Amino acid sequence: MPGTVCIRNADWVVAWDASSRRHAYLRSGDVAFSGNTITFVGRRYEGAADDTIDGRGLLVMPGLVDVHAHPGHEASYRGIREEHGVPELYMTGLFERSVAYGLDDEGRLACTEAACCELLLSGVTTLVDISGNYPGWVDLMARSGLRGVLAPMYASARWVVRRPHLLEYEWNEQAGRQKFEDALRLCDQLAAHPSGRLSGMVSPAQIDTCTEDLLRDSIAAARQRGLPFTVHCAQAVGEFYEMVRRHGITPVQWAHQIGLTGPRTILGHGIFVDEHSWLHWWSRKDVAIMAETGTTVAHSPTPFARYGQTLEDFGKYRRAGVNMALGTDTVPQNMFEEMRWATVLARIAAEDIRSTEMADVFHAGTVGGAQGLGRDDIGKLAVGARADLVLVDLQNPWMLPARDPLRSLIFHAADRAVRDVYVDGRPVVTNGRVLTLDRAAALERLTEAQRRMEADVPARDPRGRRSEDITPLSLPMMT
Numbered sequence: 001m002p003g004t005v006c007i008r009n010a011d012w013v014v015a016w017d018a019s020s021r022r023h024a025y026l027r028s029g030d031v032a033f034s035g036n037t038i039t040f041v042g043r044r045y046e047g048a049a050d051d052t053i054d055g056r057g058l059l060v061m062p063g064l065v066d067v068h069a070h071p072g073h074e075a076s077y078r079g080i081r082e083e084h085g086v087p088e089l090y091m092t093g094l095f096e097r098s099v100a101y102g103l104d105d106e107g108r109l110a111c112t113e114a115a116c117c118e119l120l121l122s123g124v125t126t127l128v129d130i131s132g133n134y135p136g137w138v139d140l141m142a143r144s145g146l147r148g149v150l151a152p153m154y155a156s157a158r159w160v161v162r163r164p165h166l167l168e169y170e171w172n173e174q175a176g177r178q179k180f181e182d183a184l185r186l187c188d189q190l191a192a193h194p195s196g197r198l199s200g201m202v203s204p205a206q207i208d209t210c211t212e213d214l215l216r217d218s219i220a221a222a223r224q225r226g227l228p229f230t231v232h233c234a235q236a237v238g239e240f241y242e243m244v245r246r247h248g249i250t251p252v253q254w255a256h257q258i259g260l261t262g263p264r265t266i267l268g269h270g271i272f273v274d275e276h277s278w279l280h281w282w283s284r285k286d287v288a289i290m291a292e293t294g295t296t297v298a299h300s301p302t303p304f305a306r307y308g309q310t311l312e313d314f315g316k317y318r319r320a321g322v323n324m325a326l327g328t329d330t331v332p333q334n335m336f337e338e339m340r341w342a343t344v345l346a347r348i349a350a351e352d353i354r355s356t357e358m359a360d361v362f363h364a365g366t367v368g369g370a371q372g373l374g375r376d377d378i379g380k381l382a383v384g385a386r387a388d389l390v391l392v393d394l395q396n397p398w399m400l401p402a403r404d405p406l407r408s409l410i411f412h413a414a415d416r417a418v419r420d421v422y423v424d425g426r427p428v429v430t431n432g433r434v435l436t437l438d439r440a441a442a443l444e445r446l447t448e449a450q451r452r453m454e455a456d457v458p459a460r461d462p463r464g465r466r467s468e469d470i471t472p473l474s475l476p477m478m479t
Helices: 094-100 105-121 137-144 173-190 212-225 237-247 251-257 286-293 301-306 314-320 335-350 358-372 405-417 439-455
Strands: 004-017 022-034 037-042 051-054 058-062 064-069 124-131 147-154 157-163 166-171 198-200 229-233 265-269 296-299 323-328 389-393 418-423 426-430
Touching: 004 037, 004 405, 022 058, 022 358, 058 405, 064 105, 064 265, 064 296, 064 358, 094 157, 105 124, 105 137, 105 418, 105 426, 105 439, 124 137, 124 418, 137 147, 137 173, 137 198, 147 173, 173 198, 173 212, 212 229, 229 251, 237 251, 251 286, 286 314, 296 358, 301 335, 314 323, 314 335, 314 358, 323 335, 323 358, 335 358, 335 405, 358 405, 389 405, 405 418
Parallel strands: 004 051, 004 058, 064 124, 064 323, 124 147, 147 198, 229 265, 265 296, 296 323
Antiparallel strands: 004 022, 022 037, 058 389, 157 166, 389 418, 418 426
8 A cells, every 4th residue: 555645636625624523615726645544635635646547527525424223134125114114113113023024144244235335435434343253244245345333232122023003022131241241351442453444333233122231231331431322212103102101201312311312312313302293292391411521422314214203303412512413224324314314314314405404414414423433533634533435436427517515425326426435544445436345346245144134034023024025025926
């Protein structure tokens, strides 16, 4: 790898303006990095360079920070989850699908590799991978070239859906405690990983599937180790009412009451807060709690939009002071798609085009995610930041005319215009091709794994249904 690389005379650069603490455009700019660190962002780089990249016809932007993803299973749901929902469970298909579908370890590796390729090709350089620990996971993430924050999930209970209208819980606190200890050991090992790109995150699975003791011990372990913490919270109507039944207060209020909120806490989704229109609840405290405590919300609009649900709304949360970040909680694993959906759905929810602008969402997908992880060195192009960069081809037909390149990218071109991606100063995507992983081979293995997963559905589903019964094809088969 060359010692110093200079991208010279880029048509557009998304640079970090420290005075206003926001991104700003720079025309005809240079970006230089040495090793894994950015050393120059400005008009003209005068230093020595071991390698020079012609920036004409390019947009240079920071790598995206994805704070909520499940690459170990989501890609296996392609063709399964897009229209799957259970009306009796307030439209969500989450609980039924989690019970009925499960990949084997070989399938999870294939699924993760395929998803990581999608993520890299859509400009993601930092990924929070919320998964169960499975053989080969750490090695695969290291090989991917991503800056990986591995969050091995654990829980005290699992969901069971024996009847369409009823979410039940099967508790095994001892197993949850054992997986918690295993997760902490893995996090400790990741702190010394030789790649320098992997780290750990403390991740009890869901606010409703963990005991209070396990949650309290989890946040204490995260703070003791200086690690970020995440938990799914306020992600479903059924979860909201279950937590009210148990504690008399909302999931966010209970999380705050037991000490889970704070500057390095990321709540997965945070949609169904007390003022959401689907709930008709009496209090109006949740958004203020998240803002006042510095808690981050990981917003993943696509899966919920498919259920007919949305956060109400991104602009309101942001103006209240909540740190907003983005995740890819479904397929496609594509941050540009999430940015587009987040922008548009926020305007629909607010009935106001000015409620949320694309720049606000781009902030969430970069420095907002970095803030949630407790990092000031990723998600921005600034001297001293990590050399995580994305080079976008402005001559791609979907980008033209590139009057405002980020608008062209997010509203139109998406991953089709990504040319090169660097993580820690190393190329991981070149000319639209992932260098570190084999996407075609992974998808071939994933296709076989999906067949095995579907064949196993009758044994997993409490009602013994086939996959075709749970998620029929979009069109009938001709006889």
